[in-house]
Amino acid sequence: MSKALPKRSENYSEWYNEIIKRADLAENSAVRGCMVIKPYGYAIWEKMQRALDDMFKATGHVNAYFPLFVPKSFLEKEEEHAEGFAKECAVVTHYRLKANPEGGLMVDPNAKLEEELIIRPTSEAIIWNTYKNWIQSWRDLPLLINQWANVVRWEMRTRLFLRTAEFLWQEGHTAHATREEAVEETERMLGVYADFAENWMAVPVIQGVKTPSERFAGAEETYCIEALMQDGKALQAGTSHFLGQNFAKSFDVQFVNKENQLEYAWATSWGVSTRLMGALIMAHSDDQGLVLPPKLAPIQVVIIPIYRSPEDLATISEKVDPIIAELKAAGISVKYDDSDNQRSGWKFAEYELKGVPIRLALGMRDLEAGTVEVARRDTLTKESMPLEKIVETLTSLLDEIQTNIYDKALKFREANTFAVDSWEDFKSQIEQGGFVSAHWDGTPETEETIKQQTKATIRCIPLDAVEESGKCVFSGNPSSKRVIFAKAY
RNA sequence: CGGGGCAUAGCACAGCCUGGUAGUGCGCUCGCUUUGGGAGCGAGAGGUCGCAAGUUCGAAUCCUGCUGCCCCGACCA
Structure with missing residues (x-):
């Protein structure tokens, strides 16, 4: 393994691919266009999920789960929607394999499905087919549902996190009694996304609406947040759609309003995906590796002991243990890397590569002086600090780093x-x-x-x-x- | 779907042109010395060379077919 990453300035896309592999976020799988998200990468995604899920709940939404398979006839119902996704759908045509006389397995030609099943590229069709049975009266509205799921879009060209054939996302699907309420919901969720991007990911975004040609297939209006990456390219980080009554009409979802009249329901849908991981990487990271905002970092503080003998290590560990307990009690995720199979210099480089916001190095000299070396990932600076009140120091330092990363990204965007x-x-x-x-x-x-x-x-x-x-x-x-x-x- | 590249140890690669029974670095195992920015030395383990068929006394190497992945374009979150 070579030590240095490719430089951003020399080959941005190679830098991007390498950083993902080297920081252990993900790797290409044996399946074309699909990736394996590794534990460290998935831990970041889980933190994103947690924060977003809390925000969805706080705005009145509940989670549910709908099938992976969408009957072809459902997908067909909303014409524009069908047309928009037709070119990138994976289709299930059979339900059984059998032993191949020439060895291995073969598709059983006698097991052809009556109707092909489409692996969801998005779930409007299956969900609105279901909502038909759930919505009868204005009292059933609004219906505010989200699902965390995987979807498949058979892309011709894929890139880790940014565009994969299968990806993870959340999709919110809501039904409302009035146009105004649905538009309000669309805008509210766009606001949630912007809030998340800026305050959790530390990525400044522009909120806006798409032109008709860039609109989601089947939407009346598509709202989006757009972020600027370090190579000067834009990345759509989230979308929120006002779907009008298009899906209600296609799936015949009518309700009785307060005036006792039948009316079609108004719809929205909104989503963010594992693409956010790509945004996170490209917005902040540098030639030493990943730079993670503290709020999303799986490890916020790593502690590395500097020692010569096992006795030294024991002495250091004794000092470190209560600090770890205190940090944990303060809600800070901390890792004490006392493994002896790598030297400290290697560990420094490794945790920088992985974007850990703060690194503490503690050796015998520190113990005598009552200090600890504190290194910041965002500025790559380090200084000696008193061990006393270290938890308070680190707590505010994490906040400072979160803010600094955002400010840096904002300045970059303004300058570009x-x-x-x-x-x-x-x-x-x-x-x-x-x-x-x-x-x-x-x-x-x-x-x-x-x-x-x-x-x-x-x-x-x-x-x-x-x-x-x-x-x-x-x-x-x-x-x-x-x-x-x-x-x- | 077009154009290019690649497939050899866990990883990164060399060997192929000019056929002769498998090599380097990293990683891994063991030992000793080291340890405040990616340690050093010594000893080891690890490979049906992507798959299939062919040419040949002999194929990682030559021929044919297949498969997969990556990169660049068109399409897309």
């Missing part, structure tokens, strides 16, 4: 967001990367032409876009606000 007003500037800026804020005439034709010529897409129309009269950067036609363009993952 450019307002541009001419086509020439637009082209050269897009080439260099970053968010480009420019006027757009609102037509799909212009959007498509820009995409063809520059590979940049409209990431979103920011919710907080200021009204200003301007001219479309491409066509020169009038425009009332700027939109965000970027090359995207």
Whole structure:
């Protein structure tokens, strides 16, 4: 194993792949396009899940689980939805194997399914088919359900975490009595995602709405959060859809309103996936390895003893044990690495690679002086601190690191967001990367032409876009606000 | 689906052109010395060379077919 990671500046995508492997987050599996999420990577995902799940519960949602298989006829019902996903569906056609006379196994041709089952690329179809039976009256609404699940989208080209054929996510599916309530829900959950991205992942995001061409298949409006990665490319980190009455009509979900009239229910759906792991990695990490925000780090503090003899180690451990207990009591996850199969220098490098926010090194010299060496992963600085009140010190240091990582990412985004007003500037800026804020005439034709010529897409129309009269950067036609363009993952 | 690359020990690779019975580094095991930024020395263990068929006295190496993975494009969260 070579020691140094590839440099971000030299080969960003190689750096990304290597950091995932070396930090033990995930690896490619024997199955094309599918990854194995390893324990350390999964621990981060679990922390994400926990935080998000708490936020969903706090906004009134409950969890449930719907089937992996969607009958083809269900998927067909909402036309746009069906069309949008048709090209990337895995299909189950048989339900049995049998011994192959030539050895091994073969699909039993006598076990063909009457109707093919689609492995869910998303669950609107199966869920709205179910909601039909659950919703009769306005009193049954709103129905606020989330599920944690895996989905499959047969992508032509995959990348660890960013785009895999199978991925893990949560999908919220809600039903409401009024359009206003559903829109409100859509926006509320977008806010939850933005809150999570910024306050847990320490990744600043732009909240906005997608243009019609970038909309979710079957949605009336798609909201999104967009983050900027260190290589200047945008990453869609979460989406929230206002589905109107499209699915209610396709699956005939009607309820009796307060006026005793039949009405179609209003729908939303919203999701974030293991793609967030990719965002987390690419937003903060450096050439030494992963940089994790304390709130999502599986190990927040690692303690490494520096010793020569087993007696020294015993002395150090005796001093460390109560500190570990105190840290744990304070809710800080701590690892004491007293393994003797690696030297301290190796451990320093290893925990840096894994993004552990704080490292304590404690040797005999420290014991005599009553100090400990405290090293920060985010700044790569270290200093000697008194052991006294170390728990208080670390608690506030973790907060400081969380804030610092966010500030750093925010500064990066600000330094890489450019307002541009001419086509020439637009082209050269897009080439260099970053968010480009420019006027757009609102037509799909212009959007498509820009995409063809520059590979940049409209990431979103920011919710907080200021009204200003301007001219479309491409066509020169009038425009009332700027939109965000970027090359995207 | 197009274009390229790769498949040899747990990992990273060399060997292939020019066929002769398997090699390097890391890791692993044991021992000694080390230990405040990826330790040193010594001794060991570990491989039906992706699969199948072919050429040959002999194939990791040459030929044919297959499979899988990675990278680059088109499509997408």
